[in-house]
Amino acid sequence: MQITAIYPGTFDPVTNGHLDLIKRASTLYEYVVIGVAENVRKKPLFSLDERIELLRSVTEKQLNIKVIGFNNLLIDFAKQQHASVILRGLRTVSDFEYEFQLARINRRLSPELESIFLMPSEHDEFISSTMVREIARLNGDISSLVPPIVQQSLIQKFITE
Numbered sequence: 001m002q003i004t005a006i007y008p009g010t011f012d013p014v015t016n017g018h019l020d021l022i023k024r025a026s027t028l029y030e031y032v033v034i035g036v037a038e039n040v041r042k043k044p045l046f047s048l049d050e051r052i053e054l055l056r057s058v059t060e061k062q063l064n065i066k067v068i069g070f071n072n073l074l075i076d077f078a079k080q081q082h083a084s085v086i087l088r089g090l091r092t093v094s095d096f097e098y099e100f101q102l103a104r105i106n107r108r109l110s111p112e113l114e115s116i117f118l119m120p121s122e123h124d125e126f127i128s129s130t131m132v133r134e135i136a137r138l139n140g141d142i143s144s145l146v147p148p149i150v151q152q153s154l155i156q157k158f159i160t161e
Contacts (some may be wrong), residue, residue: 005085005116006078008035008070011051012044014058015132017103017124021089024118026062033081034059038071045133045157058147074112086115091125 005025011018011034023030034055034155038048046054048069055067070077078086086106088099090133096117103115119125127145136154 002030003085004010004031004033004081004083005029005087006033006035006074006081006083007087008037008074008077009128010037010042010044011055011073012042012046013051013132013146013154014055015124015127015129015146015150016144017091017120019058019147020120020124021087021118022059022064022065023089026064029085029087030064032062032065032087033083034065034068035074035077036067036082037074038069046153047064050153054150054153057149070088073109075106075113078108078110078113084112086113088115090117090119091128095100095114 005028007022007025009018019156022032022034036048036051036055044051052067052069059065059067068081074086086103088102090096090099099115099117106113107113132142132145133154135145137158142154146154
């Protein structure tokens, strides 16, 4: 039985922590769909198309990964992708509390979808997109937090502001 997992998020921007989870998920599941949420409520720095392109460029060598944008309910997106697993990352206790609530409501709405949680490696567990954006905005060194193409894209974003 082929299992497809969805790894949803805003990915604004994609970080080494995200990539750690993506790489590990790609060894656990036959197929991993990275669902890039439009999420205009969060007012992302990068457009949906930019976030999709960055993710595609940093995952292009992983053959069982597909990157797709979405703007509908996660459970509907998962059904469209024939996924049976929603993959989520946990860095902190507060992440757990939030993700636990999401998992419960997703299970209520779609009992056949299973939420699976992965913790990033110790090396990457503190990284968040919010922190990366702020460090980049203040001209800090983010080279150990994101892939080079993401670093270049962030520098370009803040130069043009």
